[in-house]
Amino acid sequence: MGALTTHWEIVSNPALCRAHPALAEAAATVGGRQTQNVGTVAGNVVNASPAADLLPVLLVSNTSVTLKSASTTREVAIEDFVVGRRSTQRRPEELVTRLSLQPVGPRTGETYLKIGRRGAMEVAIVGLAMRLAFDREGVVVDARVAACAVGPRPFRSREAEARLVGSKLDAATVREAGELMRGSAAPIDDSRATAAYRSRLLTPLLARAAGACLARAAAKN
Numbered sequence: 686m687g688a689l690t691t692h693w694e695i696v697s698n699p700a701l702c703r704a705h706p707a708l709a710e711a712a713a714t715v716g717g718r719q720t721q722n723v724g725t726v727a728g729n730v731v732n733a734s735p736a737a738d739l740l741p742v743l744l745v746s747n748t749s750v751t752l753k754s755a756s757t758t759r760e761v762a763i764e765d766f767v768v769g770r771r772s773t774q775r776r777p778e779e780l781v782t783r784l785s786l787q788p789v790g791p792r793t794g795e796t797y798l799k800i801g802r803r804g805a806m807e808v809a810i811v812g813l814a815m816r817l818a819f820d821r822e823g824v825v826v827d828a829r830v831a832a833c834a835v836g837p838r839p840f841r842s843r844e845a846e847a848r849l850v851g852s853k854l855d856a857a858t859v860r861e862a863g864e865l866m867r868g869s870a871a872p873i874d875d876s877r878a879t880a881a882y883r884s885r886l887l888t889p890l891l892a893r894a895a896g897a898c899l900a901r902a903a904a905k906n
């Protein structure tokens with residue numbers, strides 16, 4: 686994806702919506718139509734808001750960020766690129782020119798779920814992206830889960846991911862994975878929600894996302 690791709694260009698592109706459904710879901714929640722018309726993917730990434738909707742999806746897509754200056758080009762994994770709240774590895778002389786997402790593989794489903802007080806013009810209280818790959822028996826062989834608005838920067842929970850791998854998403858395992866994700870989070874109180882409320886959302890949100898990934902992976906077969 687070129688850096689200047691707007692959220693609306695993602696949402697309104699049927700091929701992209703099929704190829705990267707979680708990305709399209711996240712882009713569709715950014716602000717309102719006006720924000721989506723002018724806001725770009727690179728702007729969302731470099732802005733590095735703790736609540737940036739695209740970042741959880743880019744994390745579970747193992748995205749690589751291309752940075753160019755007059756004399757250099759380098760690729761940085763998105764997980765390393767955003768280093769903290771509104772802080773990235775970008776050097777002053779560099780522009781982001783491209784984001785490269787790993788394609789969604791066979792028997793794999795992904796989703797982005799956002800909790801807010803209303804349907805548009807809403808910064809996330811919690812946002813959660815998940816990508817799950819299954820084998821032919823329905824066992825999870827690869828799990829990636831990331832959240833925003835529950836820490837200084839969007840993050841992947843390796844503990845939750847490790848708990849899901851090898852399971853068939855039975856309720857107890859999914860709940861334990863949600864609790865592990867809660868353990869990795871560091872939410873704060875603000876005008877939108879309390880830290881306690883944000884934390885409590887993670888377990889049910891992760892369970893909903895797991896169900897959506899399973900359904901989407903099954904629908905591809």
Ligand SMILES: Cc1cc2nc3c(=O)[nH]c(=O)nc-3n(C[C@H](O)[C@H](O)[C@H](O)COP(=O)(O)OP(=O)(O)OC[C@H]3O[C@@H](n4cnc5c(N)ncnc54)[C@H](O)[C@@H]3O)c2cc1C
Binds near residue numbers: 809
């Ligand atoms: C009313 C409103 C609602 C919003 N709602 C949401 C929301 O729900 N979810 C959400 O995630 N965000 C939201 N945003 C934040 C913002 O609009 C989006 O993150 C958008 O994607 C930013 O893109 P932009 O192109 O406008 O970036 P800008 O705001 O123009 O830039 C952001 C930063 O990135 C830098 N930058 C931009 N492009 C590049 C590049 N190619 N290379 C290097 N640096 C670059 C700029 O210099 C600046 O520092 C909202 C903003 C507004 C005003």
